[in-house]
Amino acid sequence: MNTDNEITKLKKVTFIEQARRSQIIECAIDTIVEIGYTQASLGEIAKRANVSKGVISYHFSSKDELFEQIVYKYDELSKSTFLPQFDMQIPPKKMMQKYIKSHLHFIEQNRNLVYANIEIVSNTRTKEGKFKFAGKFDERILEPIEYILLLGMKDGSFRRFTKLSRRILAQTIRNTIDGFSLEIIRNPDVDVSEYIKELNLIFDLSTRVD
Amino acid sequence: MNTDNEITKLKKVTFIEQARRSQIIECAIDTIVEIGYTQASLGEIAKRANVSKGVISYHFSSKDELFEQIVYKYDELSKSTFLPQFDMQIPPKKMMQKYIKSHLHFIEQNRNLVYANIEIVSNTRTKEGKFKFAGKFDERILEPIEYILLLGMKDGSFRRFTKLSRRILAQTIRNTIDGFSLEIIRNPDVDVSEYIKELNLIFDLSTRVD
Amino acid sequence: MNTDNEITKLKKVTFIEQARRSQIIECAIDTIVEIGYTQASLGEIAKRANVSKGVISYHFSSKDELFEQIVYKYDELSKSTFLPQFDMQIPPKKMMQKYIKSHLHFIEQNRNLVYANIEIVSNTRTKEGKFKFAGKFDERILEPIEYILLLGMKDGSFRRFTKLSRRILAQTIRNTIDGFSLEIIRNPDVDVSEYIKELNLIFDLSTRVD
Amino acid sequence: MNTDNEITKLKKVTFIEQARRSQIIECAIDTIVEIGYTQASLGEIAKRANVSKGVISYHFSSKDELFEQIVYKYDELSKSTFLPQFDMQIPPKKMMQKYIKSHLHFIEQNRNLVYANIEIVSNTRTKEGKFKFAGKFDERILEPIEYILLLGMKDGSFRRFTKLSRRILAQTIRNTIDGFSLEIIRNPDVDVSEYIKELNLIFDLSTRVD
DNA sequence: CATGAATGAGTGTTCATTCAT
DNA sequence: CATGAATGAACACTCATTCAT
Structure with a gap:
């Protein structure tokens, strides 16, 4: 089964390559958490990965791409975690509580990724000073919350806004x-x-109907 | 008269010196706002100040000191703005509203300084990765608010915490x-x-006694 | 005369700056002659100029610009040398002899510049492999010679072409x-x-009317 | 039969080995023509050969050796083409015409090899800056032409030199x-x-007896 | 006081070469 | 035999800092 072997080989190769990239990404995240975006040079990342600087260049086309991958990883994990939870059936109050709870749990479980993402997104700018990941700050992130608030206002479970x-x-x-x-x-x-309990209380109170 | 002249001279020198430092600090703040902490090199700051790079080194012992001065300026302005307002006479609810209002006005009027301060404080680390201005994150910043909440809880104007x-x-x-x-x-x-109005409403509601 | 002083200062500054650039350009030319285009790194050039690598970056925006300046210097010197000599009054045969003679003398007196120019022009390519100084190879360089030949053919001092x-x-x-x-x-x-004598003989013979 | 097999095997191995080397040499030549000596890295050559970089290192002890092989190939092809043509019987004038004609045809048919050879020979230098293939520039290349000219001078078919x-x-x-x-x-x-026709005319004229 | 000039350490990146599989 | 992976030196370039004038 030549074909099978080749497929196996290809898969394995890709798998190893992906594993290496993942490992380097992980080390880059840790480096940013440990010493911050500014000091997170390829040399420092390589040191933590116990490899030479060149290895990173071998697996990533540039430092930019490496950092983009961290943001990408955050986005994907974020999407795959929260999108399935966005359920219209749940009453708004519950939905809001779930929103807060799931985000805090997500942060708890992925604290380094979340922190590194913030560092990268808030520090990476173009030569002209524009934020490279400007999209990350934009209004869309507020949409789910605003929508929940709107639903709750309409069905009377929240106060008027x-x-x-x-x-x-x-x-x-x-x-x-x-x-x-x-x-x-x-x-x-x-x-x-x-x-979580306290935040839910705070925002329960601040949205309640008189 | 010699002495007098020298004093005058010294004063003048110091005055000019202070003016120069202030001007450079102001340009450094603008630079950080425009292009961010990471890209805010002495060269970029000097360009905005229409002076040579050497001038900055002449007036500040290092880039670190320049940035420290921004943080110091923020702190001083912050203290001189908020300390006099911390008046025990005012009832807690009013105090809290005043806290929020005055901070937002302060930010509005000193937005660049505030932003630069955040950039510096959150990005400046020691070689080992410790936050140089770690104190800025510390608990003390929460003390006034916690104290207001405690007062309000004790006099019954806030709920129990x-x-x-x-x-x-x-x-x-x-x-x-x-x-x-x-x-x-x-x-x-x-x-x-x-x-301001909305935040006051939000935190009014979330501290209200049932 | 404050104005005078400032002008003097400005001129001097510009003069020093130009002198430094010229000196670095000269060292770059020598470096290319000594060790070739391929090995002529900024480090090697700096070594020959007895300065640190950074000095070159200080005076030139990039290695590319430095090398462009060499080509530019060649072009300017070349133009200022040969353009005034292009005199319609002289009979074609004399003109051709003058062309060869002046070019060989030019090369003799500017051998390093001429050689460095050739190295740069023939080796500098874009990422895609196109010659960056392609214009240097183009037909225009042949125009004066072709024109002389045409004149000589028309007035009967050269054979037919x-x-x-x-x-x-x-x-x-x-x-x-x-x-x-x-x-x-x-x-x-x-x-x-x-x-010169031999080349003139060779091309005299090869253009002669029977 | 064992012996026979082994010989067959060895021959085959050597044959395959040679084929592989030839293929890589060919790709190296193309790479140099396409993007130039300076940019012709092993990676670019490997890409054009559809093999991994390691393959080249496997078949050649170094990049230097690979480039030497190109020069060697040029030399061998050159020798085997021109040596048999160097025939004392032919009259000098014909000989010279043949020299020019055969060289231009050789270049036409092996343009990439010829070009790559020039690039390598003119760019490869030792660490000290000496031309590695200095012999290629040396006088010996002029010998055949000089000899033809001498013969023609002696038998009166060329002018005196x-x-x-x-x-x-x-x-x-x-x-x-x-x-x-x-x-x-x-x-x-x-x-x-x-x-060819023009060059022959030019050098016919420039060598003719008055 | 202010400047331009220079330095040298550090950065991201490229690349010939080595090596385990 | 061939590969992808890894190395480490070399490179162009940036920048905080120093210094003579």
């Missing part, structure tokens, strides 16, 4: 979640369950 | 304020009054 | 001159006067 | 031939027969 007040509340919730990403790096022993 | 729940709420408020610092850079036309 | 035969003869003359540029580097003691 | 004038004319002819090697790469549609 203007379009602007909905947006500001959504931003507040996002800021809270992003802030948690930094907090868990600084203080790894944070009590996540308690944090 | 555990120590931990107080801290989490304080963090939420801080995250909201820090998030606004970034938002106003990305979106300079944000309606600050409306933002 | 077709357009193609004129071009081939022009190429032959150019190849001879370019070949001399390499020869004088390999064999610095070449007898230039004799060379 | 000094030793030096003979050498200069020989160089002129060589420069013309080398120049054609470059011309045919830049302009593949060059009319070779016409070129």
Whole structure:
């Protein structure tokens, strides 16, 4: 079965290559967490991966691509985690609670990836100073929250909002979640369950009908 | 008269010197806002200040010192703005509203300084990877808010908190304020009054006694 | 006369800067002659200029620009040398002799520049493999010779040519001159006067009317 | 039979080995023509040969050896083409015409090899800057032409030459031939027969007796 | 005081070469 | 035999810092 062998070989090759890329990506993430975006040179990443600098260039076309892959990994993991949870059936209040809970759990379980993503996205700029990953800051990230708030307002489970007040509340919730990403790096022993409970209480109260 | 002249001279020198330092600090802040911490080299700062690179080295012992001065300026302005406002006489609810309002106004009026401070504080690390301005993240920043919450809880104007729940709420408020610092850079036309109104509503509701 | 001083200063500054650039260009030329285009790294050039590598980057935006300047210098010197000599008054036969003679003298007196120019022009290619200085090879370089041949043919001092035969003869003359540029580097003691005399004889004979 | 088999095997192995080497040499030649000596890395050669970089290192002890083989191939083909033609019986004038004609045909038919050889020979230097293939530039290449000129002078079919004038004319002819090697790469549609005819005319005229 | 000039360490990247499989 | 993987030296370039004028 020549064909089979070749396929096996090809798969294996690709698999090894992918494994190596993954390993380097992982080390790059750790490096960023340990010493920060600014100091995370290829040399430092290579050191942590116990390989020579050239290995990284061999597997990635550039440092930019390596960092893009980290952002990509974050995006994919993020999408695959949260999209399936976006269920219209659940009542808005529950939905909001689920949103907060699942994001905090996601951050807890992927804290280094989440932190590295923030570092890269907030620091990578073009030569002209524009944010390279500007899309990451854009409004779309607020849409799910705004939509939940809208649903809850319509079915009477939340108080009334203007379009602007909905947006500001959504931003507040996002800021809270992003802030948690930094907090868990600084203080790894944070009590996540308690944090979730408190945030749910805070935003339950701040959305309740009088 | 000699002495007098020398003093005058010294004063003048110091004054000019201070003016020069201030000017460079201002340009450094603008540079960081325009192109980000990573790309803010002495060359880029000098270009914006219309001076040679050497001038900066002449007035500041190092790039580190220049950036420290930005953080110092932020701290001083921050202290001189907020400390006088910390008035025990005002009822907690009002105090909290004032806290939010004054911070957002402060950010609005000093947006570049605030943003540069964040960039520096979150990116400057020691060779070993420790945050150089670690103190900026520390608990002390939460103390005023926690204290207000404690007061309000004791006099019955806020709901009951555990120590931990107080801290989490304080963090939420801080995250909201820090998030606004970034938002106003990305979106300079944000309606600050409306933002203040909404945040006050949100945190009024979330601290209210049933 | 403040103005005067400033002008003097500016001129001096520009003058020093130009002198430094010229000096580096000269060292780059020598380096190419000594070790060839391929091995002529910024480090080797800097070594010959007794400066650090960074100095070159300080005065030139890139290695490319430095090499472009060599080609530019060749072009300018070449133009300023030969253009004034292109005199319609002289009879074609004399003109041709003058062409050969002045080019060989030019090469003799600027042998390193001429050689470095050839190395750069023949080796510098784009990423896709196109010659960056393709224009240097183009037909225009043959125009003066072809024109002289045409004039001589018309006034009967040269034999008859077709357009193609004129071009081939022009190429032959150019190849001879370019070949001399390499020869004088390999064999610095070449007898230039004799060379000129012989080439003039060769091309006299090959253009002569029966 | 064992022995026979082994011999067969060895022969086959050697044959395959030789075929592989030839294939790689051919690709190296093409690479040099396409993107130039400077950019002709093992990676680019391997890409054109549809093999991995390692294969080249496997079949050649070094990049140097691979390039030497190109020069060697050129030399061998050159020798085997021109040596048999060097026939004392032919009259000098015919001999010279044959020299030019056969060289231009050789270049036409082996243009890539000829061009790659020039690139390698003119660019490969030792660490100290000496030309590695210095012998290629040396006087021996002029010997056949000089000899033909001497013969023709002696039998009265060419004009009189000094030793030096003979050498200069020989160089002129060589420069013309080398120049054609470059011309045919830049302009593949060059009319070779016409070129031969013209060169023969030019050098016929320049050697003729008054 | 201010400048342009220079330095040298550090960065990302390329590449010939080596090697285990 | 052939491969992909890895190495390490070399490269062009950037930049904070120093210094003579």
